[in-house]
Amino acid sequence: MTQFAKTLLDALRDLLPIIAVILFFQLIVLQQPFPEPARVALGLVAVLIGLTLFIQGLELSLFPVGENLAGAFVRHGSVFWLLLFAFSLGFGTTVAEPALIAVSQEAARISASAGMIGTSEEAQSAYALGLRATVALSVGLSLVVGVLRILKGWPIHYIIVGGYLIIVTLTQFAPPEIIGIAYDSGGVTTSTITVPLVTALGIGLSTVIKGRNPMVDGFGLIAFASLFPVAFVLLYGMTV
Amino acid sequence: MQEVFYHIANTFFLTIRDVLPIGLLLVFFQVVVLREAIPNLKRTIVGFLYIIAGLALFLIGLEEALFPLGEIMASQLTDPAFLAPADNPGVKLEWWHYYWVYIFAAAIGFSTTVAEPSLIAVALKASEVSGGALSPWGLRIAVAIGVAISIALGAFRIVTGTPLAFYMIAGYLIVVIQTMFAPKMIVPLAYDSGGVTTSTVTVPLVTALGLGLATTVPGRSALIDGFGLIALASLFPMITVMGYAQLSQFRARKRNDDTDE
Numbered sequence: 394m395t396q397f398a399k400t401l402l403d404a405l406r407d408l409l410p411i412i413a414v415i416l417f418f419q420l421i422v423l424q425q426p427f428p429e430p431a432r433v434a435l436g437l438v439a440v441l442i443g444l445t446l447f448i449q450g451l452e453l454s455l456f457p458v459g460e461n462l463a464g465a466f467v468r469h470g471s472v473f474w475l476l477l478f479a480f481s482l483g484f485g486t487t488v489a490e491p492a493l494i495a496v497s498q499e500a501a502r503i504s505a506s507a508g509m510i511g512t513s514e515e516a517q518s519a520y521a522l523g524l525r526a527t528v529a530l531s532v533g534l535s536l537v538v539g540v541l542r543i544l545k546g547w548p549i550h551y552i553i554v555g556g557y558l559i560i561v562t563l564t565q566f567a568p569p570e571i572i573g574i575a576y577d578s579g580g581v582t583t584s585t586i587t588v589p590l591v592t593a594l595g596i597g598l599s600t601v602i603k604g605r606n607p608m609v610d611g612f613g614l615i616a617f618a619s620l621f622p623v624a625f626v627l628l629y630g631m632t633v
Numbered sequence: 634m635q636e637v638f639y640h641i642a643n644t645f646f647l648t649i650r651d652v653l654p655i656g657l658l659l660v661f662f663q664v665v666v667l668r669e670a671i672p673n674l675k676r677t678i679v680g681f682l683y684i685i686a687g688l689a690l691f692l693i694g695l696e697e698a699l700f701p702l703g704e705i706m707a708s709q710l711t712d713p714a715f716l717a718p719a720d721n722p723g724v725k726l727e728w729w730h731y732y733w734v735y736i737f738a739a740a741i742g743f744s745t746t747v748a749e750p751s752l753i754a755v756a757l758k759a760s761e762v763s764g765g766a767l768s769p770w771g772l773r774i775a776v777a778i779g780v781a782i783s784i785a786l787g788a789f790r791i792v793t794g795t796p797l798a799f800y801m802i803a804g805y806l807i808v809v810i811q812t813m814f815a816p817k818m819i820v821p822l823a824y825d826s827g828g829v830t831t832s833t834v835t836v837p838l839v840t841a842l843g844l845g846l847a848t849t850v851p852g853r854s855a856l857i858d859g860f861g862l863i864a865l866a867s868l869f870p871m872i873t874v875m876g877y878a879q880l881s882q883f884r885a886r887k888r889n890d891d892t893d894e
Binding site for chain 1: 647650651652654655658659662663666667669671672673676677678679680681682683684685686687688689690691692693694695697698699702703705706709710715733737740741743744745747748750751753754755757758759762763797798801802805808809812817818820821822824825827828829830833834836858860861862863864866867
């Protein structure tokens with residue numbers, strides 16, 4: 394119970410800035426009356442309890458499960474299954490991501506109005522589906538590369554800087570309409586449930602494997618998952 | 634009232650739909666591939682229920698209370714009638730007239746990032762792995778400052794209509810240069826913090842702001858210029874997190890020099 398109370402207090406502290414910003418802009422800058430204060434207060438209570446439960450749940454399930462799974466893969470020495478797991482985790486959580494679905498439909502509309510693809514309903518939905526598959530594939534691939542990096546101990550900055558070079562080069566040749574979407578697609582792929590699990594997996598792997606440091610080798614999976622989609626979507630925009 | 638209940642039920646359903654594939658994937662690999670029992674099964678199940686209930690409540694609260702308010706505020710703040718100076722309402726708006734928009738963008742970027750659950754998760758882990766050397770609060774503040782700068786800069790970009798690629802490439806350059814000088818321990822974490830900042834809380838509010846701006850600023854297209862805020866928000870936290878580590882290192886070194894004398 395004391396743990397719960399402490400998490401609740403932390404969550405309250407985390408939410409205070411939002412409350413302050415909204416009050417300040419609503420009452421002082423915009424000088425508008427507060428619409429439905431009871432509803433807003435109730436919503437804030439829901440947010441507060443939700444955040445508290447989520448953080449408690451992380452420590453109980455996603456963190457230990459991710460680390461335990463990493464340990465089990467290493468004990469069994471099954472690199473193939475580990476990589477397959479990484480790919481399915483990346484692909485599976487991304488392909489159904491609501492934010493991605495929204496963005497890819499938006500992208501299809503833009504491309505149709507820019508004359509890159511046909512304006513028919515089918516052409517647009519085919520384009521949106523292709524884009525979603527591209528992003529999901531790239532996130533799956535990024536976790537495979539990320540896990541391989543932890544196994545092999547490759548330094549992360551070469552891959553990231555190399556990735557930037559590729560993105561900067563592709564930007565010169567990609568159609569301008571796709572650039573904003575491509576850059577944004579890196580940010581929308583990593584959901585609230587995937588991030589803790591992927592982080593725990595990386596740290597678990599680098600803890601179990603000899604010669605790896607969790608701080609230096611454990612992080613970085615999320616970084617790959619936000620880098621790869623940018624390059625892949627730029628390529629998609631160039632080929633379609 | 635009925636609508637609210639429908640919304641609550643729907644959000645729970647959507648959250649379960651998000652968590653379920655991951656749960657199945659975990660069970661499949663644990664039981665079928667690795668043939669190992671899940672340790673602390675009961676605790677794990679309770680934890681997953683907490684996560685589902687927590688995330689659903691969190692989203693319901695945001696969607697019922699914060700998002701509508703945030704969207705109204707974004708549209709009011711970007712309204713030319715509000716932005717024009719009181720003594721000269723018909724003036725053609727220049728980029729500096731939008732100062733409240735930049736302040737709001739920075740404030741909303743900062744405050745939503747502090748409450749972002751996936752960032753809290755990563756900060757907890759980073760603190761644990763570094764043996765407490767990296768305080769979760771310090772990391773989150775560093776990331777939040779990065780998001781604040783990027784959203785304000787993104788708003789400026791939409792107002793002035795300068796190309797996104799220019800900002801991104803400049804940002805990449807800074808990241809590359811910092812990577813060479815930042816403490817090696819922080820680099821992977823800094824790269825990660827770019828991706829975790831933008832999820833549940835930040836994206837909807839920031840998107841509302843971007844769309845509001847792109848529709849009201851003359852000559853901008855909501856479809857083309859509305860994008861790009863998220864991209865900047867995943868770039869600048871890398872710079873501020875590495876900067877934070879560099880600053881701590883610099884101060885520690887200075888303190889050591891002082892005691893040596």
